[in-house]
Amino acid sequence: DGGITQSPKYLFRKEGQNVTLSCEQNLNHDAMYWYRQDPGQGLRLIYYSQIVNDFQKGDIAEGYSVSREKKESFPLTVTSAQKNPTAFYLCASSMRDRASVYGYTFGSGTRLTVV
């Protein structure tokens, strides 16, 4: 079955640590996105990538980094510079130039908690 997989489902981070959230898709989608969701709020865009080896900052990129070395994978690193990382992180993908037709496909999310 085609889909988008995020792992782990739950992640705990100590103060000062970097952690990496995984996002893998087998939908052959060109574009991938990372969103952050805080309780009772909507989604805010962190980073997005429309092709391999290229990515752009979204609205809240500070304290985060990404890479796009393979079409299938778009990992997100939450660095120690991110002062309030506790949130629900969602990865999404879409066919290039087709988000306006088919929308996004989302993963099931990773809940990150700072301990």
Next chain:
Amino acid sequence: SQQGEEDPQALSIQEGENATMNCSYKTSINNLQWYRQNSGRGLVHLILIRSNEREKHSGRLRVTLDTSKKSSSLLITASRAADTASYFCATLNFGNEKLTFGTGTRLTIIP
């Protein structure tokens, strides 16, 4: 930045009733999309309406778009317990592929 604002923030109705939620946005759009999110899960795409369309149907869903008022509404008819979820509108501007999401409406269907 959040493009859309949903109204109401929360809605509780009896099973079988219709549920209406509204979305307002700020800038010109290519299209507007509605997504559902079950608690602790990812979002699922429900329906998309283009800027040159006024109304669209899909099963028990009906979405309207008024570009002059920069607003949209989602109607779920004959609600079911399984419709309990948060619903988000999202807008896509011309020239890019980035969706901007609203703050969501939490819908509870009372059996």
